Amino acid sequence: MKRPRGTRDFLPGEMRKRRWAESVLRDTAERWGYGEVATPTFEEEELFVRRSGEAIVEELYSFEDKGGRRLALRPEFTAPVMRLFSQEMSRSAKPVKIYYFGNAFRYERPQSGRYREFWQFGTEIIGADTPEAAAESVALASTLVRKVGVEDAVLRVGHVGILRGMVSALGLSPGEEREVFRAVDKGDLETMERLCGGTDAGDVLVGLVGRDKMSMEDWRDIGGGLLDEKTVSYFSYLEDVLSLLPALGVRSWKLDPGIARGLDYYTGVVFEIDAPRLGAEKQVCGGGEYELGSLFGTSQVRGVGFALGFDRLLLASAVPEGVVQHGILDVFIAYIGEKGRLAAFEMATTLRENGYRVDIDLLGRNISKALKYASSRGARYVAILGEREVERGVATLRDMQSGEQREISLSSDELKNVLDMPR
Protein backbone atom coordinates (compact mmCIF):
# COMPACT_ATOMS: atom_id res chain seq x y z
CA MET A 1 0.00 0.00 0.00
CA LYS A 2 1.55 3.24 -1.05
CA ARG A 3 0.67 6.84 -0.55
CA PRO A 4 -1.15 8.31 -3.53
CA ARG A 5 1.08 10.28 -5.83
CA GLY A 6 1.76 13.85 -4.84
CA THR A 7 0.62 13.38 -1.24
CA ARG A 8 2.69 13.38 1.92
CA ASP A 9 2.77 11.92 5.42
CA PHE A 10 3.83 14.26 8.19
CA LEU A 11 5.81 12.98 11.18
CA PRO A 12 5.76 14.54 14.64
CA GLY A 13 8.81 16.76 14.03
CA GLU A 14 7.36 18.15 10.81
CA MET A 15 3.92 18.59 12.34
CA ARG A 16 5.42 20.62 15.14
CA LYS A 17 6.77 23.09 12.56
CA ARG A 18 3.54 23.14 10.60
CA ARG A 19 1.41 23.75 13.67
CA TRP A 20 3.74 26.50 14.76
CA ALA A 21 3.51 28.25 11.39
CA GLU A 22 -0.22 27.75 11.28
CA SER A 23 -0.68 29.35 14.67
CA VAL A 24 1.51 32.29 13.69
CA LEU A 25 -0.69 32.89 10.64
CA ARG A 26 -3.92 32.47 12.58
CA ASP A 27 -2.90 34.63 15.53
CA THR A 28 -1.69 37.42 13.29
CA ALA A 29 -4.83 37.45 11.17
CA GLU A 30 -6.95 37.54 14.32
CA ARG A 31 -4.88 40.43 15.57
CA TRP A 32 -5.58 42.31 12.36
CA GLY A 33 -9.30 41.83 12.88
CA TYR A 34 -10.09 38.85 10.65
CA GLY A 35 -12.45 36.02 11.59
CA GLU A 36 -11.93 32.44 10.51
CA VAL A 37 -14.25 30.65 8.12
CA ALA A 38 -14.28 27.12 6.78
CA THR A 39 -15.96 25.69 3.72
CA PRO A 40 -16.52 22.08 2.62
CA THR A 41 -13.62 20.06 1.28
CA PHE A 42 -15.67 19.41 -1.85
CA GLU A 43 -18.15 21.53 -3.75
CA GLU A 44 -20.20 21.32 -6.90
CA GLU A 45 -17.79 21.08 -9.79
CA GLU A 46 -19.65 23.92 -11.45
CA LEU A 47 -18.45 26.39 -8.81
CA PHE A 48 -14.85 25.99 -9.90
CA VAL A 49 -15.63 25.80 -13.58
CA ARG A 50 -17.58 29.02 -13.43
CA ARG A 51 -14.76 30.82 -11.75
CA SER A 52 -11.93 29.49 -13.85
CA GLY A 53 -13.30 28.10 -17.09
CA GLU A 54 -13.68 24.61 -18.58
CA ALA A 55 -9.96 24.16 -18.82
CA ILE A 56 -9.56 23.56 -15.11
CA VAL A 57 -11.60 20.36 -15.20
CA GLU A 58 -8.36 18.71 -16.27
CA GLU A 59 -6.79 19.60 -12.96
CA LEU A 60 -9.74 18.87 -10.70
CA TYR A 61 -10.17 15.84 -8.54
CA SER A 62 -13.79 15.47 -9.52
CA PHE A 63 -16.27 12.65 -9.12
CA GLU A 64 -19.89 11.78 -9.21
CA ASP A 65 -21.56 10.91 -5.92
CA LYS A 66 -24.17 8.22 -5.43
CA GLY A 67 -26.91 10.73 -6.14
CA GLY A 68 -25.40 11.54 -9.51
CA ARG A 69 -24.05 14.97 -8.51
CA ARG A 70 -20.90 16.32 -10.14
CA LEU A 71 -18.57 17.25 -7.29
CA ALA A 72 -14.92 18.23 -7.01
CA LEU A 73 -12.35 18.51 -4.25
CA ARG A 74 -11.57 22.20 -3.89
CA PRO A 75 -8.54 23.28 -5.97
CA GLU A 76 -8.42 26.64 -4.17
CA PHE A 77 -10.41 28.67 -1.68
CA THR A 78 -11.41 31.87 -3.41
CA ALA A 79 -14.50 30.49 -5.12
CA PRO A 80 -15.80 28.61 -2.05
CA VAL A 81 -15.18 31.62 0.17
CA MET A 82 -17.00 33.88 -2.26
CA ARG A 83 -19.88 31.42 -2.36
CA LEU A 84 -19.93 31.45 1.42
CA PHE A 85 -19.92 35.21 1.43
CA SER A 86 -22.73 35.62 -1.05
CA GLN A 87 -24.89 32.95 0.61
CA GLU A 88 -24.25 33.63 4.27
CA MET A 89 -22.60 36.98 4.79
CA SER A 90 -23.75 39.32 2.07
CA ARG A 91 -25.78 41.34 4.59
CA SER A 92 -23.04 41.51 7.18
CA ALA A 93 -21.53 44.85 8.16
CA LYS A 94 -18.89 45.90 5.62
CA PRO A 95 -16.12 45.36 5.17
CA VAL A 96 -16.27 41.64 5.90
CA LYS A 97 -12.81 40.46 6.91
CA ILE A 98 -12.28 36.72 6.90
CA TYR A 99 -9.45 34.20 6.74
CA TYR A 100 -9.17 30.49 6.02
CA PHE A 101 -6.69 27.67 6.30
CA GLY A 102 -7.01 24.22 4.83
CA ASN A 103 -6.01 21.65 2.26
CA ALA A 104 -6.75 21.84 -1.43
CA PHE A 105 -6.28 19.41 -4.32
CA ARG A 106 -5.06 19.66 -7.88
CA TYR A 107 -4.34 16.90 -10.35
CA GLU A 108 -0.95 18.10 -11.56
CA ARG A 109 2.53 16.79 -12.09
CA PRO A 110 4.22 16.98 -8.68
CA GLN A 111 7.57 18.71 -8.41
CA SER A 112 9.50 20.74 -5.90
CA GLY A 113 7.02 22.80 -3.88
CA ARG A 114 4.07 21.41 -5.80
CA TYR A 115 1.91 18.61 -4.49
CA ARG A 116 -1.47 17.15 -5.34
CA GLU A 117 -2.67 17.86 -1.84
CA PHE A 118 -1.42 21.15 -0.49
CA TRP A 119 -2.37 23.70 2.11
CA GLN A 120 -3.35 27.32 1.72
CA PHE A 121 -3.88 30.18 4.07
CA GLY A 122 -5.66 33.27 2.83
CA THR A 123 -7.63 36.34 3.74
CA GLU A 124 -10.31 38.40 2.07
CA ILE A 125 -11.62 41.90 2.69
CA ILE A 126 -15.00 41.96 1.00
CA GLY A 127 -17.07 45.06 0.41
CA ALA A 128 -14.20 47.51 0.29
CA ASP A 129 -12.63 49.08 -2.77
CA THR A 130 -10.38 51.63 -1.12
CA PRO A 131 -6.64 52.16 -1.16
CA GLU A 132 -6.73 51.59 2.60
CA ALA A 133 -8.13 48.09 2.17
CA ALA A 134 -5.66 47.26 -0.58
CA ALA A 135 -2.76 48.52 1.51
CA GLU A 136 -3.87 46.48 4.49
CA SER A 137 -4.08 43.33 2.42
CA VAL A 138 -0.63 43.81 0.91
CA ALA A 139 0.83 44.63 4.31
CA LEU A 140 -0.79 41.67 6.03
CA ALA A 141 0.51 39.27 3.39
CA SER A 142 3.99 40.67 3.71
CA THR A 143 3.86 40.57 7.50
CA LEU A 144 2.69 36.96 7.57
CA VAL A 145 5.43 35.79 5.25
CA ARG A 146 8.05 37.47 7.39
CA LYS A 147 6.59 36.22 10.65
CA VAL A 148 6.79 32.58 9.66
CA GLY A 149 10.50 33.01 9.17
CA VAL A 150 10.97 33.62 5.43
CA GLU A 151 13.88 36.04 5.40
CA ASP A 152 14.52 36.61 1.73
CA ALA A 153 10.96 37.25 0.57
CA VAL A 154 10.45 39.72 -2.26
CA LEU A 155 7.18 41.62 -2.46
CA ARG A 156 6.17 42.82 -5.91
CA VAL A 157 3.25 45.18 -6.49
CA GLY A 158 1.54 46.11 -9.74
CA HIS A 159 -1.79 47.18 -11.14
CA VAL A 160 -3.74 45.20 -13.73
CA GLY A 161 -5.79 48.25 -14.68
CA ILE A 162 -2.66 50.01 -15.86
CA LEU A 163 -1.41 46.89 -17.59
CA ARG A 164 -4.73 46.45 -19.41
CA GLY A 165 -4.66 50.07 -20.47
CA MET A 166 -1.22 49.60 -21.90
CA VAL A 167 -2.10 46.44 -23.75
CA SER A 168 -5.25 47.92 -25.23
CA ALA A 169 -3.17 50.87 -26.46
CA LEU A 170 -1.41 48.35 -28.67
CA GLY A 171 -4.52 48.01 -30.82
CA LEU A 172 -4.40 44.23 -31.03
CA SER A 173 -7.17 41.69 -31.50
CA PRO A 174 -8.60 40.11 -28.33
CA GLY A 175 -6.80 36.88 -29.11
CA GLU A 176 -3.48 38.64 -29.50
CA GLU A 177 -4.09 40.55 -26.30
CA ARG A 178 -4.48 37.30 -24.40
CA GLU A 179 -1.16 36.13 -25.74
CA VAL A 180 0.48 39.37 -24.72
CA PHE A 181 -0.93 39.12 -21.19
CA ARG A 182 0.38 35.61 -20.88
CA ALA A 183 3.84 36.63 -22.07
CA VAL A 184 3.86 39.63 -19.74
CA ASP A 185 2.92 37.50 -16.74
CA LYS A 186 5.75 35.12 -17.50
CA GLY A 187 8.18 37.92 -18.22
CA ASP A 188 8.73 36.35 -21.64
CA LEU A 189 10.37 39.28 -23.41
CA GLU A 190 11.06 37.42 -26.65
CA THR A 191 7.44 36.58 -27.22
CA MET A 192 6.42 40.11 -26.31
CA GLU A 193 8.92 41.53 -28.75
CA ARG A 194 7.53 39.31 -31.46
CA LEU A 195 3.90 40.20 -30.72
CA CYS A 196 4.11 43.92 -30.25
CA GLY A 197 7.67 45.13 -30.76
CA GLY A 198 8.27 47.91 -33.23
CA THR A 199 5.31 50.07 -32.24
CA ASP A 200 5.70 52.89 -29.73
CA ALA A 201 3.32 51.36 -27.25
CA GLY A 202 4.80 47.93 -27.75
CA ASP A 203 8.35 49.03 -27.14
CA VAL A 204 7.27 50.86 -24.01
CA LEU A 205 5.60 47.75 -22.66
CA VAL A 206 8.57 45.54 -23.41
CA GLY A 207 10.83 48.11 -21.79
CA LEU A 208 8.71 48.27 -18.65
CA VAL A 209 8.43 44.55 -18.10
CA GLY A 210 12.10 44.05 -18.77
CA ARG A 211 13.14 46.60 -16.21
CA ASP A 212 14.70 45.43 -13.00
CA LYS A 213 14.37 48.52 -10.85
CA MET A 214 11.86 51.21 -11.33
CA SER A 215 10.33 54.12 -9.48
CA MET A 216 6.75 55.27 -9.68
CA GLU A 217 7.95 58.34 -11.56
CA ASP A 218 9.71 56.25 -14.17
CA TRP A 219 6.63 54.16 -14.66
CA ARG A 220 4.44 57.23 -15.12
CA ASP A 221 6.96 58.88 -17.43
CA ILE A 222 7.56 55.86 -19.59
CA GLY A 223 4.06 54.50 -19.82
CA GLY A 224 1.81 57.42 -18.98
CA GLY A 225 1.87 59.28 -22.27
CA LEU A 226 0.06 56.61 -24.21
CA LEU A 227 -2.77 55.96 -21.82
CA ASP A 228 -6.33 57.20 -21.52
CA GLU A 229 -7.48 59.30 -18.63
CA LYS A 230 -9.04 56.52 -16.61
CA THR A 231 -5.93 54.39 -16.79
CA VAL A 232 -3.77 57.34 -15.81
CA SER A 233 -5.88 57.80 -12.69
CA TYR A 234 -4.77 54.32 -11.55
CA PHE A 235 -1.27 55.66 -11.04
CA SER A 236 -2.40 57.97 -8.26
CA TYR A 237 -4.46 55.18 -6.74
CA LEU A 238 -1.47 52.89 -6.68
CA GLU A 239 0.71 55.64 -5.25
CA ASP A 240 -1.83 56.15 -2.52
CA VAL A 241 -1.76 52.44 -1.64
CA LEU A 242 2.02 52.40 -1.58
CA SER A 243 2.21 55.49 0.59
CA LEU A 244 0.38 53.62 3.35
CA LEU A 245 2.64 50.60 3.39
CA PRO A 246 5.43 51.95 5.61
CA ALA A 247 2.91 52.90 8.29
CA LEU A 248 1.71 49.30 8.17
CA GLY A 249 5.19 47.96 8.79
CA VAL A 250 6.22 47.09 5.25
CA ARG A 251 9.86 47.96 4.70
CA SER A 252 10.44 47.28 1.04
CA TRP A 253 8.75 46.26 -2.19
CA LYS A 254 9.38 46.29 -5.90
CA LEU A 255 7.12 47.84 -8.48
CA ASP A 256 6.25 45.27 -11.11
CA PRO A 257 4.09 46.50 -14.01
CA GLY A 258 4.01 42.98 -15.42
CA ILE A 259 1.90 41.16 -12.80
CA ALA A 260 -1.17 39.92 -14.66
CA ARG A 261 -2.41 37.20 -12.24
CA GLY A 262 -4.08 35.29 -15.02
CA LEU A 263 -7.67 35.74 -13.98
CA ASP A 264 -10.15 38.16 -15.39
CA TYR A 265 -11.73 39.15 -12.12
CA TYR A 266 -8.73 41.06 -10.84
CA THR A 267 -9.38 44.73 -11.36
CA GLY A 268 -6.80 46.85 -9.59
CA VAL A 269 -3.76 46.52 -7.39
CA VAL A 270 -2.19 43.07 -7.62
CA PHE A 271 0.76 41.64 -5.74
CA GLU A 272 2.92 38.56 -5.42
CA ILE A 273 5.57 37.44 -2.96
CA ASP A 274 8.49 35.20 -3.97
CA ALA A 275 10.96 33.25 -1.92
CA PRO A 276 13.86 33.13 -4.40
CA ARG A 277 15.56 30.20 -2.73
CA LEU A 278 12.70 27.89 -3.77
CA GLY A 279 13.61 27.79 -7.46
CA ALA A 280 10.96 27.08 -10.06
CA GLU A 281 8.02 27.08 -7.67
CA LYS A 282 9.05 30.14 -5.72
CA GLN A 283 5.83 32.09 -5.49
CA VAL A 284 4.51 31.86 -1.94
CA CYS A 285 1.72 34.42 -2.21
CA GLY A 286 -0.56 35.99 -4.78
CA GLY A 287 -3.45 38.38 -4.45
CA GLY A 288 -5.10 41.60 -5.42
CA GLU A 289 -8.24 43.64 -5.82
CA TYR A 290 -11.13 41.93 -7.56
CA GLU A 291 -14.73 42.24 -8.58
CA LEU A 292 -16.80 39.11 -8.73
CA GLY A 293 -20.43 39.88 -8.16
CA SER A 294 -21.21 38.60 -11.63
CA LEU A 295 -20.13 35.07 -10.70
CA PHE A 296 -22.76 34.62 -8.04
CA GLY A 297 -25.41 37.00 -9.23
CA THR A 298 -24.71 39.39 -6.41
CA SER A 299 -24.67 43.02 -7.33
CA GLN A 300 -21.16 44.37 -7.77
CA VAL A 301 -18.99 43.12 -4.95
CA ARG A 302 -15.47 44.39 -4.70
CA GLY A 303 -12.82 43.11 -2.44
CA VAL A 304 -9.16 42.42 -1.97
CA GLY A 305 -7.43 39.31 -0.74
CA PHE A 306 -4.56 36.92 -1.14
CA ALA A 307 -3.63 33.26 -0.75
CA LEU A 308 -0.43 31.93 0.77
CA GLY A 309 1.08 28.63 -0.28
CA PHE A 310 1.56 27.10 3.14
CA ASP A 311 3.82 24.24 2.05
CA ARG A 312 6.15 26.53 0.13
CA LEU A 313 6.21 28.92 3.03
CA LEU A 314 7.52 26.11 5.22
CA LEU A 315 10.10 25.08 2.63
CA ALA A 316 11.40 28.64 2.57
CA SER A 317 11.14 29.26 6.28
CA ALA A 318 13.83 29.16 8.90
CA VAL A 319 11.67 27.78 11.69
CA PRO A 320 13.06 29.04 15.00
CA GLU A 321 15.26 26.51 16.80
CA GLY A 322 13.07 26.67 19.88
CA VAL A 323 10.07 25.37 17.97
CA VAL A 324 11.88 22.25 16.85
CA GLN A 325 14.06 21.72 19.88
CA HIS A 326 11.43 22.31 22.51
CA GLY A 327 11.16 18.75 23.73
CA ILE A 328 7.78 17.21 23.87
CA LEU A 329 8.38 15.74 27.32
CA ASP A 330 8.95 17.40 30.66
CA VAL A 331 9.26 14.22 32.69
CA PHE A 332 9.75 10.57 31.93
CA ILE A 333 8.98 8.18 34.76
CA ALA A 334 10.91 4.95 35.27
CA TYR A 335 10.15 2.48 38.03
CA ILE A 336 11.23 -0.77 39.61
CA GLY A 337 9.00 -3.37 41.17
CA GLU A 338 5.31 -3.61 41.84
CA LYS A 339 5.22 -0.84 44.47
CA GLY A 340 7.23 1.45 42.27
CA ARG A 341 4.89 0.81 39.39
CA LEU A 342 1.78 1.94 41.26
CA ALA A 343 3.48 4.99 42.69
CA ALA A 344 4.83 5.82 39.23
CA PHE A 345 1.45 5.82 37.56
CA GLU A 346 0.01 7.89 40.39
CA MET A 347 2.83 10.37 39.98
CA ALA A 348 2.23 10.57 36.24
CA THR A 349 -1.43 11.33 36.81
CA THR A 350 -0.69 14.06 39.34
CA LEU A 351 1.90 15.73 37.14
CA ARG A 352 -0.36 15.60 34.10
CA GLU A 353 -3.19 17.15 36.08
CA ASN A 354 -0.79 19.95 36.90
CA GLY A 355 -0.07 20.61 33.27
CA TYR A 356 3.23 18.84 32.75
CA ARG A 357 3.94 16.73 29.72
CA VAL A 358 4.63 13.34 31.19
CA ASP A 359 5.42 9.94 29.78
CA ILE A 360 5.98 6.71 31.64
CA ASP A 361 7.66 3.42 30.87
CA LEU A 362 5.21 1.06 29.21
CA LEU A 363 7.58 -1.77 28.38
CA GLY A 364 8.77 -2.74 31.86
CA ARG A 365 12.33 -1.76 31.04
CA ASN A 366 15.15 -1.72 33.50
CA ILE A 367 16.49 1.63 34.66
CA SER A 368 19.38 1.67 32.28
CA LYS A 369 17.23 1.14 29.21
CA ALA A 370 14.55 3.48 30.49
CA LEU A 371 17.08 6.27 30.84
CA LYS A 372 18.36 5.68 27.37
CA TYR A 373 14.85 5.76 25.98
CA ALA A 374 14.00 8.94 27.91
CA SER A 375 17.14 10.52 26.55
CA SER A 376 16.30 9.73 22.97
CA ARG A 377 12.82 11.13 23.53
CA GLY A 378 14.32 14.41 24.69
CA ALA A 379 12.87 14.35 28.20
CA ARG A 380 14.11 17.08 30.52
CA TYR A 381 13.81 15.05 33.68
CA VAL A 382 13.53 11.42 34.55
CA ALA A 383 11.82 10.44 37.79
CA ILE A 384 12.91 7.11 39.23
CA LEU A 385 10.69 5.15 41.59
CA GLY A 386 11.99 2.02 43.24
CA GLU A 387 11.45 0.31 46.57
CA ARG A 388 13.96 2.66 48.15
CA GLU A 389 12.01 5.73 47.13
CA VAL A 390 8.48 4.46 47.64
CA GLU A 391 9.13 3.44 51.22
CA ARG A 392 10.10 7.02 52.03
CA GLY A 393 7.44 8.71 49.85
CA VAL A 394 9.91 10.28 47.45
CA ALA A 395 11.15 9.97 43.88
CA THR A 396 14.65 10.43 42.55
CA LEU A 397 14.58 13.23 39.98
CA ARG A 398 17.39 13.30 37.47
CA ASP A 399 18.13 16.34 35.34
CA MET A 400 18.96 14.93 31.94
CA GLN A 401 21.07 17.88 30.87
CA SER A 402 23.31 18.14 33.91
CA GLY A 403 23.00 14.63 35.28
CA GLU A 404 22.32 16.03 38.73
CA GLN A 405 19.92 14.14 40.94
CA ARG A 406 17.78 15.08 43.90
CA GLU A 407 14.85 13.68 45.77
CA ILE A 408 11.37 15.13 45.59
CA SER A 409 8.33 14.37 47.69
CA LEU A 410 5.49 12.43 46.10
CA SER A 411 2.76 14.37 47.90
CA SER A 412 0.54 16.00 45.34
CA ASP A 413 0.98 19.49 46.77
CA GLU A 414 4.71 19.29 46.42
CA LEU A 415 4.53 17.97 42.89
CA LYS A 416 2.64 21.00 41.66
CA ASN A 417 5.62 23.27 41.50
CA VAL A 418 8.58 21.15 42.32
CA LEU A 419 9.72 20.91 38.75
CA ASP A 420 10.08 24.71 38.54
CA MET A 421 9.62 24.83 34.82
CA PRO A 422 7.22 26.61 32.54
CA ARG A 423 4.10 24.70 31.69
Add this chain to the structure above:
RNA sequence: GCCGGGGUGGUGUAGCCUGGUAGCAUCAGGGACUGUGGAUCCCUUAGCCCGAGCUCAAACCUCGGCCCCGGCCCCA
Protein backbone atom coordinates in the same frame (compact mmCIF):
# COMPACT_ATOMS: atom_id res chain seq x y z
C1' G B 1 1.50 15.89 -21.46
C1' C B 2 7.25 16.62 -22.28
C1' C B 3 12.87 16.37 -20.91
C1' G B 4 16.73 14.70 -17.51
C1' G B 5 18.50 11.98 -12.87
C1' G B 6 17.03 8.15 -9.62
C1' G B 7 14.40 3.74 -6.73
C1' U B 8 18.95 -2.02 -2.52
C1' G B 9 16.69 -3.84 5.44
C1' G B 10 13.10 1.66 9.21
C1' U B 11 17.07 5.45 7.62
C1' G B 12 21.75 6.45 4.77
C1' U B 13 24.63 3.76 1.42
C1' A B 14 28.17 -0.29 -1.42
C1' G B 15 27.36 -3.78 -5.26
C1' C B 16 25.13 -2.55 -11.38
C1' C B 17 29.48 -0.70 -16.33
C1' U B 18 32.17 -6.42 -16.50
C1' G B 19 25.00 -11.26 -14.65
C1' G B 20 26.81 -16.25 -10.27
C1' U B 21 26.83 -16.26 -1.73
C1' A B 22 23.42 -8.88 -1.39
C1' G B 23 28.17 -5.91 2.19
C1' C B 24 28.73 -1.50 5.52
C1' A B 25 26.84 2.23 8.83
C1' U B 26 22.92 3.77 11.67
C1' C B 27 18.33 3.02 14.06
C1' A B 28 15.03 -0.47 16.65
C1' G B 29 14.33 -4.93 20.03
C1' G B 30 17.05 -8.24 23.44
C1' G B 31 21.40 -9.54 26.38
C1' A B 32 26.46 -8.78 28.86
C1' C B 33 25.41 -4.94 33.61
C1' U B 34 21.45 -8.13 39.79
C1' G B 35 18.79 0.27 40.25
C1' U B 36 21.38 5.27 36.74
C1' G B 37 21.42 7.45 29.72
C1' G B 38 24.11 8.67 24.79
C1' A B 39 30.21 4.09 25.46
C1' U B 40 31.79 -1.08 24.25
C1' C B 41 30.80 -6.17 22.88
C1' C B 42 27.32 -10.05 21.39
C1' C B 43 22.55 -11.65 19.42
C1' U B 44 17.86 -10.69 16.70
C1' U B 45 14.26 -8.57 13.32
C1' A B 46 14.54 -6.61 8.46
C1' G B 47 16.01 -5.25 1.85
C1' C B 48 17.07 -5.48 -4.33
C1' C B 49 9.72 -0.66 -6.58
C1' C B 50 6.22 -3.84 -9.82
C1' G B 51 5.64 -6.90 -14.22
C1' A B 52 7.41 -9.20 -18.64
C1' G B 53 11.71 -10.74 -21.61
C1' C B 54 16.88 -12.70 -22.68
C1' U B 55 19.78 -16.41 -19.87
C1' C B 56 21.70 -22.53 -16.91
C1' A B 57 21.52 -18.08 -13.76
C1' A B 58 19.08 -11.14 -13.14
C1' A B 59 19.77 -6.13 -7.80
C1' C B 60 22.88 -6.03 -12.32
C1' C B 61 21.18 -6.56 -19.33
C1' U B 62 16.29 -5.24 -22.45
C1' C B 63 11.15 -3.46 -22.56
C1' G B 64 6.72 -1.61 -20.12
C1' G B 65 4.54 0.42 -15.73
C1' C B 66 4.56 2.82 -10.84
C1' C B 67 6.85 6.20 -7.58
C1' C B 68 10.61 9.98 -6.03
C1' C B 69 13.92 14.28 -7.31
C1' G B 70 15.01 18.56 -10.68
C1' G B 71 13.13 21.31 -14.84
C1' C B 72 9.31 22.48 -18.96
C1' C B 73 3.98 23.16 -19.72
C1' C B 74 0.24 24.75 -16.55
C1' C B 75 -0.60 27.46 -12.23
C1' A B 76 -7.78 28.81 -10.75
